[in-house]
Amino acid sequence: IDPDGYILTNEHVVRGADDIKVTLYNDKTYTGKVVGKDARTDLAVIRIKGAGKLPAAKLGNSDAIRVGDWAIAIGSPFGLQETVTSGIISAVRQSLPIEGREYRDLIQTDAAINRGNSGGPLCNIEGEVIGINTAIYAPTGVFSGIGFAIPSNNAREILSDLINKGKVVRGWLGVEVRPVDDVIARNFGLPDKKGVLINDVLQDSPAVKAGLQRGDIIREFDGKKIDDPRGLQNVVAQTEPSKKVKVTVVRGGKLITLPLVTGEMPSEQEIAGSQQKDAEPGADDTAQWEGMQITTLTGDIAREFNVPAGEKGCVVIRIDPSGTAAEMGIIPGDVIRSINKVPTPDVRQFSAAVKKVKLAEGVILDINRQGRLIYLSYRAQ
Numbered sequence: 592i593d594p595d596g597y598i599l600t601n602e603h604v605v606r607g608a609d610d611i612k613v614t615l616y617n618d619k620t621y622t623g624k625v626v627g628k629d630a631r632t633d634l635a636v637i638r639i640k641g642a643g644k645l646p647a648a649k650l651g652n653s654d655a656i657r658v659g660d661w662a663i664a665i666g667s668p669f670g671l672q673e674t675v676t677s678g679i680i681s682a683v684r685q686s687l688p689i690e691g692r693e694y695r696d697l698i699q700t701d702a703a704i705n706r707g708n709s710g711g712p713l714c715n716i717e718g719e720v721i722g723i724n725t726a727i728y729a730p731t732g733v734f735s736g737i738g739f740a741i742p743s744n745n746a747r748e749i750l751s752d753l754i755n756k757g758k759v760v761r762g763w764l765g766v767e768v769r770p771v772d773d774v775i776a777r778n779f780g781l782p783d784k785k786g787v788l789i790n791d792v793l794q795d796s797p798a799v800k801a802g803l804q805r806g807d808i809i810r811e812f813d814g815k816k817i818d819d820p821r822g823l824q825n826v827v828a829q830t831e832p833s834k835k836v837k838v839t840v841v842r843g844g845k846l847i848t849l850p851l852v853t854g855e856m857p858s859e860q861e862i863a864g865s866q867q868k869d870a871e872p873g874a875d876d877t878a879q880w881e882g883m884q885i886t887t888l889t890g891d892i893a894r895e896f897n898v899p900a901g902e903k904g905c906v907v908i909r910i911d912p913s914g915t916a917a918e919m920g921i922i923p924g925d926v927i928r929s930i931n932k933v934p935t936p937d938v939r940q941f942s943a944a945v946k947k948v949k950l951a952e953g954v955i956l957d958i959n960r961q962g963r964l965i966y967l968s969y970r971a972q
Contacts, residue, residue, distance in 0.1 A: 592647055592648055592650060592720070592750075593647050594644045594645050594646070594647050595638075595644070595645075596621075596638050596639040596640055596642055596645060597626070597636055597637075597638050597754060598613065598623065598636065598637045598638065598639065599634065599635075599636055599710075599723060599746060599750070600634075600635050600636075600637060600709075600710030600723070601633050601634065601635065601709045601710040601723065601725055601741075602628045602629060602630050602632075602633045602634055602635040603633055603709065604635070604709050604710045605625050605628065605635050605637060606628075606630075608625075610622070611623035611624065611625065611637055613637070613639050614672075615642065615645075616673070619642070621639040621640070621641060621642055622639065623637040623638065623639050624637060624638055624639075625637050626638050626753065626754055626757060627752065627753030627754055627756065627757040627758060627759075628753065628757075628758070629749060629752075629753060629758065629759045630692075631759070632741065632745060632746075632749060632759070633692060633694065633725060633741065634723065634741065634745075634746055634749065634753070635753070636750065636753045636754055648712060648718075648719075648720050649718075649719050649720065650719065650720050650743045650746070650747055651714075651715055651717070651719025651720055651721045651743055652719075652721075652743070652744065653698065653721045653722060653742035653743040653744045653745070654742075654744055656680050656683070656698065656715065656721055657680065658679075658680050658681065658682060658683070659679055659680065660679060660680045660715060660716070661677065661678075661679060661680075661715065661716040662677065662678050662679055662680050662698075662700040662701075662702045662713055662714070662715070662721075662722075663675060663676070663677050663702060663713070663714040663715075663716075663718075664676045664677070664678070664700065664702040664703065664704050664708060664711065664712075664713050664714075664724055664738070664740075665711050665712050665714065666704070666707060666708030666709070666710075666711030666724055667707045667708070667711070668703075668704070668705035668706065668707040668708050669705060669706065669707050670707060671707070674708075676702045676703035676704070677702050678700050678701040678702030678703070679700065679701060679702075680698060680699070680700055681699040681700055681701050681737070682699040683696065683697070683698055683699065684696070684697045684698075684699055684739070685821075686821075687739065689726045689739070694725070694726070694739070694741070695745075695821075696741075696742050696745060697725070697726075697739040697740065697741065697742075698713065698721070698722045698739065698740045698741075698742055699737060699738070699739055700713060700722075700738050700739075700740065701736045701737070701738070702738060703738070704724050704727050704738030704739075704740075705727065706727075708724045708727075708738075709724060709725060709726075710723060710724065710725075711723070711724045712724070713740040719743075720743050721740075721742065721743050722740030722741060722742055722743055723740055723741045723743070723746060724738065724739075724740050725739055725740055725741050726738070726739045727739065760831070760832065760855060760856075761827075761828040761829075761832075761855070761856040762827045762828055762829065762830035762831060762832055762834070762853040762854070762855070762856065763796070763797060763827065763832065763853060763854040763855055763856035763857065764796070764797055764798050764812075764823075764827045764851075764853065764854075765792065765793040765795075765796020765797050765798040765799065765854065766789050766790075766791065766792050766793065766796070766798045766803060766809075767789070767790040767791040767793070767963075767964075767965075768787040768788060768789055768790060768809070768820050768823060769787065769788050769790050769820065769965070769966055770784075770787065770788075770819050770820055771784045771785065771786050771787065771788055771808065771819075772784060772953075772968050772970075773953065773970070774952075774953030774954065774955055774968040774969070774970050775788055775808075775955060775966070775968050777952070777953065778931060778932065778953070778955050779808055779841060779844075780841075780844045781808060781841060785810065785816070785817070785818045785819075786808045786809055786810045786817055786818070786841070787808070787809050787817060787819065787820050787823050788806070788807075788808055788966055789803060789804070789805050789806060789807045789808075789809065789840075790805065790964055790965045790966055791805055791963065791964040791965070792804065792805055796854065797851055797852055797853055797854040798851070800851075800852070801838065801849050801850065801851035801852070802849050803838065803840065803849065803851075804842065805964060806842070807840040807841070807842050808840055808841040808842075809823060809838060809839070809840050810839050810840060810841060810846070811837075811838065811839035811848075812826050812827065812830075812836065812838055812839075813826065813830060813834075813836035813837065813838075814836075814837070827853065828856065830853050831853070832853050832854055832855035833852060833853065833854075833855075834852070834853050835850065835851070835852050836850075836851055836852075836853060837849070837850055837851070838850075838851050876938055877908070877938065878905075878938045878941055878942050880916070880941075880942075880945045881914055881915035881916045881919075881945075881950075882910065882911035882913070882914015882915050882916040882917060883907050883909065883910050883911070883914065883916035883917075883921055884907070884908050884909040884910075885905040885906060885907050885908065885927065885938065885941060886905065886906060886908055886938060887905055887906075887936075887937040887938050888902060888903065888904050888905060888906045888926055892906055892908075893906075896923075896924040896926075896961075897924070897961050897962075898924075898926055898959065898961070898962075899959070899962045902926055902928075902959050903928070903934075903936045904926040904927050904928040904929075904935055904936060904959065905926070905927050905935050905936075905937065905938060905941045906924065906925070906926050906927075907921055907922070907923050907924065907925045907926075907927065908923060909923060910922060910923055915950070915969075915971070918969070919954075919956070919967055919969040920967050920969075921956070921958070921967065922960070924960070924961065925958050925959070925960050926958065926959040926960075927941065927956055927957070927958060928957040928958065928959055929944075929956070929957040930944040930945060930948060930954060930955070930956055930957075931944065931947070931948065931954055931955055932955070932957075933947075950969070950970065950971035951970070951971050952970065953968060953969065953970035954968070954969055954970070955967070955968045956968075956969075
């Protein structure tokens with residue numbers, strides 16, 4: 592992508608590599624060095640030296656593509672070097688989970704992409720690079736007419752950071768959020784479904800230092816309206832660290848504004864999951880509701896379900912897979928802390944709370960799932 596030997600590829604192509612060899616079209620091989628990589632976007636830049644000024648591909652404007660445009664994929668599938676395939680732009684996907692990674696704005700094409708194409712260019716009819724071939728949907732393990740590429744404009748946004756800093760510097764807030772649906776909007780007294788509900792505030796984060804709380808609805812960040820989680824993530828990530836901003840939230844039915852200093856987004860870390868175990872409590876302290884069985888959380892049950900110490904609520908011990916609770920997204924081991932903002936510290940208060948629930952109008956459950964706080968909302972159709 593640059594005459595000085597900078598090469599754009601996928602992060603997963605160079606991940607864990609001890610040595611990198613780059614072979615050019617003239618069969619000359621050079622040693623490559625990773626100058627920057629970003630696991631969140633699955634992009635990396637490597638550089639080769641000693642090759643002089645090289646012909647460079649032009650990055651096109653991926654925002655200008657339309658479904659039905661011609662698409663040309665170049666790569667080395669199965670080790671077959673300099674393979675060129677063609678097709679069309681099939682769709683533009685907002686986001687797509689692939690092999691444990693969440694990709695955004697992927698370009699979908701039916702140009703044949705197989706293993707070995709990763710990091711190669713997807714070009715338009717003018718020969719401009721509009722995407723970086725990244726993944727395929729292949730139930731059989733080989734190309735099935737559905738391939739995906741990261742848009743060139745997404746790469747362009749972070750190239751300078753990758754080349755000059757070796758990483759992408761993003762702003763960080765430190766909250767887990769979920770979208771606002773009509774059930775949440777009604778229960779929290781919102782005029783519409785815009786904003787995001789804070790599921791959890793991470794320890795030692797800019798959010799906790801600013802006084803943001805679980806259950807706050809973020810409506811504005813740094814003067815920008817927030818409509819949904821993706822909008823908040825984009826605004827925060829594009830805000831430089833250590834910047835003083837104002838965050839407007841709805842709390843207790845009132846609109847308040849808090850000053851906040853953004854942090855730098857930390858590196859991704861793998862969170863080790865723990866295996867759930869079945870519990871066998873007695874039948875004298877349980878209740879049934881919409882296909883789930885709950886019991887009051889005790890010390891022994893908390894240890895059985897790996898629930899953090901000090902939590903209060905009712906733990907789900909059984910789920911009918913065909914019941915409404917399963918449809919809500921509840922799983923065994925979930926601790927229900929409140930229902931429609933009414934605390935449920937024991938079976939008696941849980942039973943009282945569910946009697947007031949009208950599923951046709953919707954319900955919000957405050958859940959602790961193995962230490963992760965989340966809100967679940969549901970409305971019967």
